[in-house]
Amino acid sequence: MGLSMAAIRVSTLEILESRSTKILLAVECLKMGQKACTADSNENIGSGNKGKNNFGTSNVGNENIGNSNVGTGNWGNNNNGTGNRCFNKHGKRKVQNDCSLLEFRKHAWFSALTDGKVNATCVVTTVGYIPYMVACNLYSSLLGRIGFLEEYSPTSTVTTIVGESLPRTVMRNFVTGSALVYKDSLALSEVMALTLLNPSPPPPPGPSPPPPAFGFISGSVTRADQTFTFSVTLGSVVPDALFYAFFTTDGIVVQNIMSQDTGNPSTMVLNLDASVVPFVSYAQVVALKFSGGSSNVLTLKCSTFVALPSAMHKGFSKAGSVRTSTLSAVGLSMPAIRVRNLEILKSGATLVLTAVECLKPGKKACTADSNGNIGSGNKGKNNFGTKNVGDDNIGPATATLQFGAPADGKVSTTCVVTTWGYKPYSVKCRLFMSMFQRLTTMEEGSPKSSVTYIMVALDATYMTDYSLGSAFVNTDKTTLREVVPLKLLNPSPPPPGAAPPPPKFGSISGTATRSDNTFTFSLTLGSLVPDGFYYAFFKEDGGSTNVLTLNW
Numbered sequence: 124m125g126l127s128m129a130a131i132r133v134s135t136l137e138i139l140e141s142r143s144t145k146i147l148l149a150v151e152c153l154k155m156g157q158k159a160c161t162a163d164s165n166e167n168i169g170s171g172n173k174g175k176n177n178f179g180t181s182n183v184g185n186e187n188i189g190n191s192n193v194g195t196g197n198w199g200n201n202n203n204g205t206g207n208r209c210f211n212k213h214g215k216r217k218v219q220n221d222c223s224l225l226e227f228r229k230h231a232w233f234s235a236l237t238d239g240k241v242n243a244t245c246v247v248t249t250v251g252y253i254p255y256m257v258a259c260n261l262y263s264s265l266l267g268r269i270g271f272l273e274e275y276s277p278t279s280t281v282t283t284i285v286g287e288s289l290p291r292t293v294m295r296n297f298v299t300g301s302a303l304v305y306k307d308s309l310a311l312s313e314v315m316a317l318t319l320l321n322p323s324p325p326p327p328p329g330p331s332p333p334p335p336a337f338g339f340i341s342g343s344v345t346r347a348d349q350t351f352t353f354s355v356t357l358g359s360v361v362p363d364a365l366f367y368a369f370f371t372t373d374g375i376v377v378q379n380i381m382s383q384d385t386g387n388p389s390t391m392v393l394n395l396d397a398s399v400v401p402f403v404s405y406a407q408v409v410a411l412k413f414s415g416g417s418s419n420v421l422t423l424k425c426s427t428f429v430a431l432p433s434a435m436h437k438g439f440s441k442a443g444s445v446r447t448s449t450l451s452a453v454g455l456s457m458p459a460i461r462v463r464n465l466e467i468l469k470s471g472a473t474l475v476l477t478a479v480e481c482l483k484p485g486k487k488a489c490t491a492d493s494n495g496n497i498g499s500g501n502k503g504k505n506n507f508g509t510k511n512v513g514d515d516n517i518g519p520a521t522a523t524l525q526f527g528a529p530a531d532g533k534v535s536t537t538c539v540v541t542t543w544g545y546k547p548y549s550v551k552c553r554l555f556m557s558m559f560q561r562l563t564t565m566e567e568g569s570p571k572s573s574v575t576y577i578m579v580a581l582d583a584t585y586m587t588d589y590s591l592g593s594a595f596v597n598t599d600k601t602t603l604r605e606v607v608p609l610k611l612l613n614p615s616p617p618p619p620g621a622a623p624p625p626p627k628f629g630s631i632s633g634t635a636t637r638s639d640n641t642f643t644f645s646l647t648l649g650s651l652v653p654d655g656f657y658y659a660f661f662k663e664d665g666g667s668t669n670v671l672t673l674n675w
Contacts, residue, residue, distance in 0.1 A: 200250075200280075241294050243286040245272045245317065247302045250280065256305040257282045259317060262376050263296040265409050266368040266420070270297075301375045311398040316375045340410055342388070343528050343613070344423040345537055347576060349400055353391040354528045355408055355421070362410035365389060372404040388528070424612070508543075512604055519543070522594035524552065524609040529583040536585070538565050538577040538609065540594045549597045550575040552609060557590035559657040 162168050171181040178188045186196045193203045197212075205215040245259035254277050261270040270293045272284040300317030342355035353367065368379040377399060382391050395403065408421045491497050500510040510519050520542045527535035538552035552565040562585050565577045592609035633646035644658065 241289045241291050243270065243272060243289055243293065245284045245286070245302065247282045247284075247304065247315070248280060249282075249304060249313070252306065253277055253280055254282060254304045254312075255307045257284065258303045258305075259284060259300060260303070260376065260379075261293060261297050261300045261317075262368070262379065264298045265411055266366040266376075266379055266407060267381070268379055269293050299374075299376060301377065303377070311396070311402065314371055314375055314377055314402045316373065339419045340408070340421050342408060342421055342423060344406060345525070345527055345535065345578075347578070349395050349397055351393045351395065351406070353393070353406070353408065353423070354388050355391070355410075356388045356528075357410055361387070363412050364410070365391070366409050366411070367391060367393060368407050369395070369399075369403045370405050370407065371402050377402050513545075513598075520594070520596055520605045520607045522552065522607050522609050523612055524554070524589075524592055525612040526586045526589075529586065532583050533580045534583045534586055536565070536579055536581045538594065540575045540577075540596065540607075542573045542575075542596060542605070545598065546570055546573050547575060547596045547604075548599050548602075550577065551595040552577055552592060553595070554585065554589050554592045554609075555659070556588050559659040562588060 163172075165172075165175045167175065167177045167182075169178060169180045169182075172179070172183075172187075174182065174184045174187070176186050177184070177192075179190045179192075181190055182192045182197075184192065184194045184197075187194070187202075188198045189202070190200045192199070192201070192207075194207075195205045197204065197207045199208065199210045199212070201210055202212045204213055207214070243261075247254075247257050247259065256273065256275045257277060259272040260268055263269050270286070270289050272286040274282050274284045297319065300319070302313075302315050302317055303311055304313040304315075306312040340355055340357050342353060344351055344353050346352075351369075355365065363383065365382045365384070366379060367382065369377045371377060378395065380391075380393055382389075384391065405422060405424045408423065409419070492501075494501075494503065495505040496503070496511075497507050498509045498511075501508070501512075503511065503513045505514055508519060520540060522538065522540045525537050525539075527537070540547075540550045540552065547570045550567045550570055554562040554565070556562060563581060565579050567575050567577045589611070592611075594605075594607050594609060595603060596605040596607075598604045631646055631648055633644060635645075636643045646656070
């Protein structure tokens with residue numbers, strides 16, 4: 124059905140403006156072996172409902188979605204009336220979408236009371252479940268945790284944690300905070316920012332603060348699955364400690380660690396819990412003296428930081444696809460991904476699986492071609508995206524390249540290639556100079572999943588010699604399925620100075636013709652005779668094949 128309505132982007136809780144929503148579904152995700160809820164004789168799904176067509180628990184009336192609603196057509200919890208789309212609302216609403224989407228978002232807040240020491244209250248509201256444990260962490264500007272509040276046995280979806288007699292410095296030093304919600308003893312299910320309800324007034328205007336006491340630190344980070352390796356180069360002053368903090372894409376602190384390993388450079392290897400990794404987007408590092416003074420805050424990202432655990436890429440063992448003008452229920456038994464936090468769910472009864480296309484106002488939906496492809500440049504059947512080759516693909520492969528910090532004439536180099544919907548037979552990452560000479564090939568002959576990590580130590584000169592690269596993905600020994608460009612995540616800054624001189628031989632011109640697999644080149648040279656030619660074949664989006672050298 125066609126709807127024009129405001130919406131919430133599930134993955135980030137971002138509030139989106141009204142747009143054309145193609146289809147709106149409620150999907151019930153079940154644990155392995157758990158049976159789907161069935162409607163009673165009055166078409167109620169859930170327990171304790173009185174009335175007809177209710178979805179949830181303890182609703183009284185008709186057509187309610189949520190819990191403990193009284194009336195008709197309410198969405199949310201504890202509403203009383205008709206057409207309320209919120210929590211704890213009363214009355215009859217003429218306009219059904221009369222509730223701000225801000226009220227639907229999960230929220231957490233922190234308040235401080237000043238009476239000698241500081242009493243702090245943290246309230247965290249979850250929707251649809253009672254947590255196993257809730258932790259509220261308070262941080263200073265230097266990434267150190269200055270206080271925390273925890274509740275291990277919440278009894279409702281609203282968890283109130285009161286911390287008494289915290290150090291008074293907490294109020295003065297608090298800059299940011301986060302609430303971590305666990306569904307069981309091991310799995311982190313949600314991370315949300317704390318909203319401070321009574322912030323301290325800003326300091327009076329004055330001169331700019333002095334530069335960091337230690338000058339500026341620099342460094343890099345690499346990731347292999349749940350392991351993050353930091354290399355930090357410090358200034359001339361040796362600090363007492365280094366603080367490492369991991370953040371979500373929205374800038375919410377997920378976890379922080381203090382290290383007193385202050386070598387220069389300082390190397391730190393941190394292993395995060397598997398349930399924490401999906402929330403992590405980037406990290407920050409700061410060095411400090413306990414007696415006062417700190418370095419700059421260093422922000423680091425690595426090629427695989429937007430966390431997608433390897434289990435996510437193993438594919439759907441019994442997935443099926445269907446494209447039809449009318450939606451019908453398709454029974455599938457398959458693993459799934461919870462969109463909200465990228466949690467990997469085990470196989471269960473998945474009632475309906477759909478791809479929803481969200482469009483800006485006035486933009487028409489894409490229509491499939493005669494082979495069922497949606498998008499441009501697809502070759503095959505039932506592809507969704509652009510430039511896919513094959514059948515039933517969603518999105519093309521992507522490839523990234525990152526150089527680490529040079530050490531002892533070598534540089535740790537990582538190539539990450541992600542394919543969609545299949546595990547490759549082999550993956551090759553080829554690196555080229557500006558004149559198309561191939562520097563090296565990084566190869567993985569037996570990828571274990573659809574995300575292939577290739578890490579090698581290369582000569583440090585490759586960092587400055589590298590100009591472009593491409594990834595080759597084979598589905599068997601002889602079938603090349605995809606060629607995609609390498610995206611360099613940490614390119615070197617351009618060298619200072621004047622523009623380079625013109626080519627030594629002047630310009631060349633020529634033509635190329637093709638007959639099946641045969642390409643014929645005709646080139647006109649300048650006055651000087653070169654020693655050889657480099658020929659390179661490119662895709663339109665910038666990838667390349669091997670470099671062919673012809674000498675005489």
